[in-house]
Amino acid sequence: MDTHIKLDGNRTGPLSGIRVADFSAIFSGPIAGAMLADQGADVIKVEAFTGDLMRKGYPQSGGMASAFTSMNRNKRGISLNLQTEAGKAAAIKLIQSADVVLENFRPGVMDRLGLGYDVFKDAQPKLVYASINGVGATGPYANRRVYDAVIQAVSGFTALRVDGKPEMVNSLICDKVTSLTAAEAIVAALFSAERTGQGQRVDISMLDAALSFLWPDTMNNFTFMDDGIEPVAPLDHSVFLHETKDGWIASMPVQESEFFGVFRALELPELVDDERFQSAASRLEYRLQLRELMDEAYPKFTTDELCQRFETEDVPYSRLNSREEVLEDPQVNAMGALLTYQHPIAGLVRTPRPAAQFARTPSNLHTHTPTLGEHTDEILLELGYSQAEIEDMALSDAVLRHSSNL
16 A cells, blocks of 8 residues: 655755755666755756656656656756856856756766856855766766666676676666765765865766676675685576466575575475585585575475465565565555655656655655746746846746646
């Protein structure tokens, strides 16, 4: 059962009082911005008149695209024509009012627009200027167009299968990992700025984020560089999936007691005393034999039977949810992990709650995802423009005002 909430516009998170000028688009930047917004920051999404490309995605409801709606919740939106002097001047005023700038153009674009970090750093010493890019500003790939699949290929994500067959992770995982990295880095830079009075430029490349994410478990054989280090076989995560008599189950024993619990649950008590499976080293040595025994044992039981048996033996396990079944999972429902709110044009929207739960300054959903230019007037008024000036800027195509059909 989803938890329905009413959006009241009240930011309660630990970043309340922080303003973010979010010039990012597509995936990596917007998700990072949404995380900051969930935690209370006033994130102002800046878009061209054509809007973020993700506004054109599907499925749609009332002209709002699903992915765009998820990634840009809790933000306000302004639409500026940065090719006009008035539009650029408004962007400059916005940055001058901000604690954080977030952008994910290719390196050098913001500088060419006259909106780079060097323009603001002297007058705004505490400014945190976060730039997300694909592979950094130097090197043979620096001028390439880079998206998630490219980073999966370069970083080794496509080489995770132990049989050597390349495969893409069926999710924009490098974009998402970069988003998490960027949000954490921005908060770290804000903390430093509060302590020292000095902000800084923060560069986050998708390739750096992907390599850091993969390294601890997939690059073990490349960590120690001295001769004589014995390599280990890459872990095959398919060993955690097992076909049962009527479906599938996931189990992931790690500690000895958990392996022994699996053996008992599968009615293989003799394996508890089998020297081949007494330690991590011996199980690694005899992993093929262990896999064969497991593959023979699991299909003798139904999924429900194994769930009960693993529960009794305190084995880490779960039945496999389809995407639809995730919505009804009893743990998801017990946590209140999925929220719904009423969007003024998209209707009822379902979204995960903010992942981090703060006791004193709770993250919350407070504002619906903006339509293109929805808050243009509101934000310009806050920046000191008069209503007459805003009217003139709209007539001269420097700004785009609220439009509910995009």
